[in-house]
Ligand SMILES: Cc1cc2nc3c(=O)[nH]c(=O)nc-3n(C[C@H](O)[C@H](O)[C@H](O)COP(=O)(O)O)c2cc1C
Ligand code: SF4
């Protein structure tokens with residue numbers, strides 16, 4: 001059986017992991033671990049399963065809350081493909097960290113990808129992953145598939161440092177906090193879907209739980225979640241200018 005397992009607040013890591021998994025089987029099973037209470041009951045995989053892992057880069061690392069969830073999955077020398085998604089700045093040590101997480105838990109990462117996507121903040125690489133990214137991911141997955149069919153299932157090495165940058169401080173969320181306007185109809189969607197349970201039943205953001213993933217802003221059907229503080233707007237503008245040069249996806253087979 002083929003699986004995609006992803007943590008993906010704004011959906012780009014999901015898209016990457018699912019594009020890759022689809023090449024292995026159009027009937028792959030998606031395991032979405034983004035929501036706070038979303039872990040499945042059975043977290044073990046068989047020797048002949050194939051798992052595609054996907055997670056975003058936060059501060060050059062795998063976000064801590066995601067790595068805690070990912071560490072619960074166990075393989076039985078199960079082949080996997082690892083993918084991290086990043087907002088056109090850098091993926092730093094996130095891919096090697098994901099490789100270590102899965103390797104320590106019974107998986108063999110036979111290929112990896114660092115995929116460029118729209119950044120959570122500002123207007124950076126808006127619309128990515130686009131059609132061209134999907135094509136590149138599909139080509140990559142086809143190459144990995146033939147490599148596996150040819151019996152080449154050894155672990156790959158991916159770039160990064162050990163110890164990872166920022167040590168125990170790595171993989172942190174951001175400091176911006178979404179606001180809620182009067183358009184809110186209390187539908188509960190954001191409350192149910194927040195990765196950290198950081199939205200109170202009355203829809204206010206619980207500041208010390210929020211990781212600034214902006215899932216609530218992207219998905220609110222009423223446009224009721226927003227952020228327009230001078231601090232955010234100033235950061236977004238300068239960050240958008242700083243990261244204007246388009247980066248390419250990188251694949252490791
Ligand atoms: C708190 C935080 C930290 C981030 N750190 C980085 C980073 O170090 N490098 C980078 O290129 N993008 C960074 N990003 C951007 C995300 O990696 C990017 O938008 C990713 O596509 C989000 O994945 P998702 O759509 O699956 O949630 C960061 C985003 C957030 C919210
Ligand atoms: S998703 Fe939007 S409309 Fe629904 S409860 Fe949240 S803020 Fe209100």
Ligand code: SF4
Nearest residue numbers: 194210211213214216
């Ligand atoms: S409240 Fe914070 S953690 Fe929850 S979805 Fe919104 S930005 Fe993400």
